[in-house]
Amino acid sequence: MGTDILEISINFAKMVAIFLLMVQLVPLLVWVERRGSALIQNRLGPNRVGPLGLTQLLADAVKFLTKEEFVPAKSHRFLFYLAPIVALLPAAVAFNAIPLSHPIEVEAFEWLGHTWGPYTFLFQGYEIGIGIVFVLGVSSLAAYALLLAGWASDNKYSLIGALRASAQMISYELALGLSIVGILLVFNTFSFSEMVSQQVGPLSFMFFGQEVSIPFLPNWGIFFQPLGAILLLAAVFAETNRLPFDLPEAEAELVAGYHTEYGGIKMNMFYIGEYGHMLVASALMVTFYFGGYHIPFITPDQINEFFSGRGHGATQASLLTALVLHLSFFAKIAVFLWVFVWVRWTLPRFRYDQLMDLGWKTMLPWALANTIITAILVLMMRSSWS
Amino acid sequence: MEMSSILFYLLAAATLFFGFRTITVANPIFSALNLALTMITLAGIFFMLDAYFIAGVQLAVYAGAVMVLFVMVLMLFDLSGEARAFSRGMMSGILKVGGVSLFGIIVIATIMGSFSNILVIDSGEAAAGQALVQPTTRDLAVVLFSRYLLAFELLGLLLLVVAVGVVAVSRIKGGTHARD
Amino acid sequence: MPGIEHYLILSALLFGLGMVGVMVRKNVIVILMSIELMLNAVNLSFVAFSHFNADVKGQVMVFFVMTVAAAEAGVGLALAVAVYKKFKELNIRFFEQLRG
Amino acid sequence: MYQLVPVLALSVFVALFGLLLVFLASRFGPRTKPSAVKQSSYECGLEVEKSTTTKIPIKYYLTAILFILFDIEIIFMYPWALAFGDFIQAGHGLYIFSAMGVFLAIFVFGLFWEIKSRALDWD
Numbered sequence: 001m002g003t004d005i006l007e008i009s010i011n012f013a014k015m016v017a018i019f020l021l022m023v024q025l026v027p028l029l030v031w032v033e034r035r036g037s038a039l040i041q042n043r044l045g046p047n048r049v050g051p052l053g054l055t056q057l058l059a060d061a062v063k064f065l066t067k068e069e070f071v072p073a074k075s076h077r078f079l080f081y082l083a084p085i086v087a088l089l090p091a092a093v094a095f096n097a098i099p100l101s102h103p104i105e106v107e108a109f110e111w112l113g114h115t116w117g118p119y120t121f122l123f124q125g126y127e128i129g130i131g132i133v134f135v136l137g138v139s140s141l142a143a144y145a146l147l148l149a150g151w152a153s154d155n156k157y158s159l160i161g162a163l164r165a166s167a168q169m170i171s172y173e174l175a176l177g178l179s180i181v182g183i184l185l186v187f188n189t190f191s192f193s194e195m196v197s198q199q200v201g202p203l204s205f206m207f208f209g210q211e212v213s214i215p216f217l218p219n220w221g222i223f224f225q226p227l228g229a230i231l232l233l234a235a236v237f238a239e240t241n242r243l244p245f246d247l248p249e250a251e252a253e254l255v256a257g258y259h260t261e262y263g264g265i266k267m268n269m270f271y272i273g274e275y276g277h278m279l280v281a282s283a284l285m286v287t288f289y290f291g292g293y294h295i296p297f298i299t300p301d302q303i304n305e306f307f308s309g310r311g312h313g314a315t316q317a318s319l320l321t322a323l324v325l326h327l328s329f330f331a332k333i334a335v336f337l338w339v340f341v342w343v344r345w346t347l348p349r350f351r352y353d354q355l356m357d358l359g360w361k362t363m364l365p366w367a368l369a370n371t372i373i374t375a376i377l378v379l380m381m382r383s384s385w386s
Numbered sequence: 387m388e389m390s391s392i393l394f395y396l397l398a399a400a401t402l403f404f405g406f407r408t409i410t411v412a413n414p415i416f417s418a419l420n421l422a423l424t425m426i427t428l429a430g431i432f433f434m435l436d437a438y439f440i441a442g443v444q445l446a447v448y449a450g451a452v453m454v455l456f457v458m459v460l461m462l463f464d465l466s467g468e469a470r471a472f473s474r475g476m477m478s479g480i481l482k483v484g485g486v487s488l489f490g491i492i493v494i495a496t497i498m499g500s501f502s503n504i505l506v507i508d509s510g511e512a513a514a515g516q517a518l519v520q521p522t523t524r525d526l527a528v529v530l531f532s533r534y535l536l537a538f539e540l541l542g543l544l545l546l547v548v549a550v551g552v553v554a555v556s557r558i559k560g561g562t563h564a565r566d
Numbered sequence: 567m568p569g570i571e572h573y574l575i576l577s578a579l580l581f582g583l584g585m586v587g588v589m590v591r592k593n594v595i596v597i598l599m600s601i602e603l604m605l606n607a608v609n610l611s612f613v614a615f616s617h618f619n620a621d622v623k624g625q626v627m628v629f630f631v632m633t634v635a636a637a638e639a640g641v642g643l644a645l646a647v648a649v650y651k652k653f654k655e656l657n658i659r660f661f662e663q664l665r666g
Numbered sequence: 667m668y669q670l671v672p673v674l675a676l677s678v679f680v681a682l683f684g685l686l687l688v689f690l691a692s693r694f695g696p697r698t699k700p701s702a703v704k705q706s707s708y709e710c711g712l713e714v715e716k717s718t719t720t721k722i723p724i725k726y727y728l729t730a731i732l733f734i735l736f737d738i739e740i741i742f743m744y745p746w747a748l749a750f751g752d753f754i755q756a757g758h759g760l761y762i763f764s765a766m767g768v769f770l771a772i773f774v775f776g777l778f779w780e781i782k783s784r785a786l787d788w789d
Binding site for chain 4: 011012015016019023064065066067068069072073074075081084085088089092093096125126127128129132133153154155156157163166167170171173174177178181184185188189190260261264265266268269352353356357360361364365368371372375376378379382383384
């Protein structure tokens with residue numbers, strides 16, 4: 001985690017900041033969701049409190065905190081309180097493993113009569129070598145939160161909602177895991193940062209053993225895995241339990257699914273978990289298929305040189321580079337988050353048998369086909385044909 | 387104490403605690419949840435041992451799939467009659483005494499072994515073990531797909547057979563998916 | 567720095583817990599879980615040996631054990647559910663009275 | 667090994683954060699007298715008839731078991747995909763492809779058998 005006290009504390013603060021970023025994005029996303037749905041349905045949405053209704057977020061937060069604490073009499077108290085906390089964990093731990101920007105190089109400097117340094121700070125909570133497998137493993141634990149909530153509430157709607165939710169999550173985890181195999185075949189690495197660094201510059205690939213470059217397209221994964229990208233996007237919609245896959249909380253049949261008995265801040269924690277998963281899913285999409293934090297055709301070194309040329313020191317230039325690339329990453333993520341909102345208010349809900357059929361009988365075979373085709377193409381293109 | 391020792395004792399204590407709870411808690415759902423926690427802490431220990439991929443698989447398959455299945459199945463059952471965790475009777479009593487005494491023997495043997503030199507590898511070799519280059523996931527893949535290829539294909543076959551068997555079991559007369 | 571003996575002791579204790587679970591519990595599903603606990607203990611010793619010998623074969627073995635364990639859990643649970651559906655009973659002592 | 671420390675630290679922090687939120691809500695929220703009707707399970711205004719542990723469709727478990735089996739097969743493909751490029755570069759591309767080809771054939775056969783035998787149908 002670090003070698004001296006300064007590095008350790010900065011790394012810890014960074015992790016906390018990324019987690020708080022995730023938590024803070026939730027009210028913002030709720031606002032986008034409400035305004036966006038209003039836009040789509042030709043309404044106004046929340047517009048009274050503050051400019052554009054933005055202070056509605058604050059009002060909502062206060063409202064959540066001042067709701068009455070309610071526990072059903074026959075529920076299992078400990079698990080009832082545990083479930084929302086468990087819902088927070090997987091999204092937070094997974095989101096911290098994804099690189100949000102270029103690492104920051106800090107030169108050695110004098111402070112408080114001590115020489116600190118040189119440091120390299122990663123713009124992510126922690127770099128884990130097996131990135132994808134770690135994120136997959138951690139986010140598969142999210143099913144526990146739903147099951148615990150459903151069972152602890154001692155409510156029929158909650159239990160059925162939880163069972164539906166977990167059955168749906170595990171069904172689509174197959175398509176999700178299988179579409180990632182295609183990505184692995186292309187990049188040959190588990191690590192997110194290596195994947196991102198392979199997507200710099202113009203589109204270039206091996207064509208029957210010869211290096212081919214297309215100068216007007218960026219070197220993004222989407223051009224290697226178009227089918228995989230579509231499958232992954234559909235699978236993460238189901239993983240995050242959002243429309244058109246929100247069967248677990250289909251309000252017409254199940255009231256509110258597994259959080260029927262939850263209210264106030266505990267309900268809000270489930271929302272943080274759900275929106276956190278949306279963030280993780282968008283970040284994964286961007287990292288796999290859209291070049292991560294890189295700006296197309298511009299390498300981080302060029303940005304760094306640009307800032308150094310303007311008279312900034314090496315540390316400052318590195319910091320500014322990281323911030324610019326972080327903005328690029330967030331611009332890409334914002335597109336996907338908007339897609340999540342857009343789809344939710346456009347498509348109708350599936351029926352449960354249609355949902356399972358789609359997962360098992362349509363997406364799984366297509367993901368398999370994607371894997372096989374990718375393997376054949378990679379084998380043909382990269383073998384030496386001399 | 388070093389960081390790695392603290393981590394190890396922390397994770398080991400958590401593993402043993404959750405493992406103990408798994409077999410002593412009366413409600414089977416709590417057993418399953420405790421076992422899931424055991425799996426997660428074990429994944430942490432695998433992580434400490436540089437078996438990163440195995441740790442990830444432990445999380446994704448054991449904690450994220452197998453234990454979810456256990457919890458789901460237990461939630462489907464009516465467990466109100468399951469208040470007593472342990473059965474009574476002559477045979478059960480013998481098993482209980484036997485099980486606990488066997489466990490006692492294991493505990494005593496490990497404690498004695500850790501004080502004697504039976505278990506301890508000689509220190510030069512242990513130090514050499516630290517200096518060795520740890521295998522990566524790529525090495526795992528190379529060994530798996532060259533030397534153990536046949537075993538790997540057979541596992542694929544085993545999984546197919548199990549999938550067919552599970553469907554067959556659920557289809558037997560009076561089974562859960564019987565076609566009436 | 568914990569040595570291999572630490573991991574082996576932990577593995578032995580965990581295996582012992584699983585064994586006691588198999589012997590004293592009466593619920594079939596809890597017994598299945600105890601078996602999983604024992605398999606995990608064995609996996610731990612495999613990984614420990616693999617680490618301290620810097621030999622990847624132990625990890626390959628763990629991979630195989632995990633597969634077989636998951637298959638075993640699947641079949642075991644399918645049987646347990648089928649039996650429960652028919653007899654409304656999960657007590658292991660009950661199965662002694664079954665007559666074909 | 668030291669990658670584990672930040673993960674644990676973050677998990678502890680997030681858990682504490684969740685506890686803090688619950689604690690704050692319990693401090694600020696209004697308190698009303700609990701009554702039997704208020705604390706009963708929500709059932710659209712009807713009397714709660716039976717406990718939740720009865721009459722739950724049991725077919726979910728077959729999906730879950732099949733999921734485990736397929737999940738492991740997919741996990742097996744991860745190290746294969748990771749080492750695929752290395753094998754090709756070493757000139758063993760066809761070998762590693764056919765090694766997985768057999769496995770994939772079994773996988774595809776299994777999947778289509780499940781679909782054909784209507785084990786995945788949700789009626």
